[in-house]
Amino acid sequence: xxxxxxxxxxxxxxxxxxxxxxxxxxxxxxxxxxxxxxxxxxxxxxxxxxxxxxxxxxxxxxxxxxxxxxxxxxxxxxxxxxxxxxxxxxxxxxxxxxxxxxxxxxxxxxxxxxxxxxxxxxxxxxxxxxxxxxxxxxxxxxxxxxxxxxxxxxxxxxxxxxxxxxxxxxxxxxxxxxxxxxxxxxxxxxxxxxxxxxxxxxxxxxxxxxxxxxxxxxxxxxxxxxxxxxxxxxxxxxxxxxxxxxxxxxxxxxxxxxxxxxxxxxxxxxxxxxxxxxxxxxxxxxxxxxxxxxxxxxxxxxxxxxxxxxxxxxxxxxxxxx
Numbered sequence: 063x064x065x066x067x068x069x070x071x072x073x074x075x076x077x078x079x080x081x082x083x084x085x086x087x088x089x090x091x092x093x094x095x096x097x098x099x100x101x102x103x104x105x106x107x108x109x110x111x112x113x114x115x116x117x118x119x120x121x122x123x124x125x126x127x128x129x130x131x132x133x134x135x136x137x138x139x140x141x142x143x144x145x146x147x148x149x150x151x152x153x154x155x156x157x158x159x160x161x162x163x164x165x166x167x168x169x170x171x172x173x174x175x176x177x178x179x180x181x182x183x184x185x186x187x188x189x190x191x192x193x194x195x196x197x198x199x200x201x202x203x204x205x206x207x208x209x210x211x212x213x214x215x216x217x218x219x220x221x222x223x224x225x226x227x228x229x230x231x232x233x234x235x236x237x238x239x240x241x242x243x244x245x246x247x248x249x250x251x252x253x254x255x256x257x258x259x260x261x262x263x264x265x266x267x268x269x270x271x272x273x274x275x276x277x278x279x280x281x282x283x284x285x286x287x288x289x290x291x292x293x294x295x296x297x298x299x300x301x302x303x304x305x306x307x308x309x310x311x312x313x314x315x316x317x318x319x320x321x322x323x324x325x326x327x328x329x330x331x332x333x334x335x336x337x338x339x340x341x342x343x344x345x346x347x348x349x350x351x352x353x354x355x356x357x358x359x360x361x362x363x364x365x366x367x368x369x370x371x372x373x374x375x376x377x378x379x380x381x382x383x384x
Contacts, residue, residue, distance in 0.1 A: 065134070076139065076374075084238055085146075090231065091232070096310070108232075109292045151255040151256055163323045164356065166321050168367040180311050199316040200316065202316025202317050217279050219247075224282065224286075227241050228283070228284035240320055257273035324355060
């Protein structure tokens with residue numbers, strides 16, 4: 063489809079929002095892609111990326127090869143995602159530590175609206191669809207109850223974590239950051255991003271080298287997972303779209319437990335910076351929360367999160383133009 067420069071700016075903004083969502087455990091960038099109307103184009107474009115592009119380049123030139131993989135779309139989107147992750151990692155980390163209730167409230171509203179939106183896309187309701195929603199809701203809920211385990215230092219494990227996390231990140235309703243949390247490498251990933259930026263800006267070569275190696279391992283694992291799973295998703299959307307939407311809706315319903323703003327801490331651990339952070343918690347009522355539950359502010363941020371989806375959905379209506 064024919065696109066103009068402004069269209070790619072909009073795609074880049076959608077990428078920025080996806081990147082912000084991917085940084086937070088409990089929120090999926092895939093959900094943002096779906097709501098904003100670019101999800102199917104994204105997985106189809108990723109599926110087209112292969113070594114075959116070099117044959118097209120050799121035979122018909124770079125421009126034809128670039129078009130064959132929808133390169134401008136992918137470049138605009140992933141540029142936005144990268145900019146967002148690199149710039150927001152520190153802020154998200156600060157908010158998780160200092161204003162967790164308000165942050166989770168915002169994302170709770172966002173995911174709640176996403177469930178309604180994706181559920182509305184199911185055209186034909188049947189027993190299979192209902193069962194799929196129930197089963198995936200239960201599976202997703204059980205995942206949110208899982209206890210993270212310690213971060214291993216094995217390079218192969220980092221590759222594996224990148225592979226698994228990226229699958230979750232492009233699947234609406236499943237948070238890649240939360241999968242990293244369960245696997246015990248979420249803190250490692252956040253620190254890697256922050257140290258990468260700090261190493262570049264301060265000229266600290268030792269920090270930069272260590273961060274670059276970890277980043278590369280996670281990135282390679284992510285690329286393998288992205289390419290592998292995009293084929294499955296592309297096939298499912300083309301041949302079993304209704305069932306696929308049901309599965310995604312179920313995953314999102316179950317994930318609400320993880321992003322419920324009010325938690326009781328059951329276990330803690332000491333992170334790499336010597337800070338005490340939550341290892342395991344459970345959802346509780348606002349009235350049972352010890353300390354200031356910020357109830358009114360939380361409701362306000364839920365509404366803002368809900369309204370954000372309406373704005374993204376409006377942008378998504380331009381998907382045939384952008």
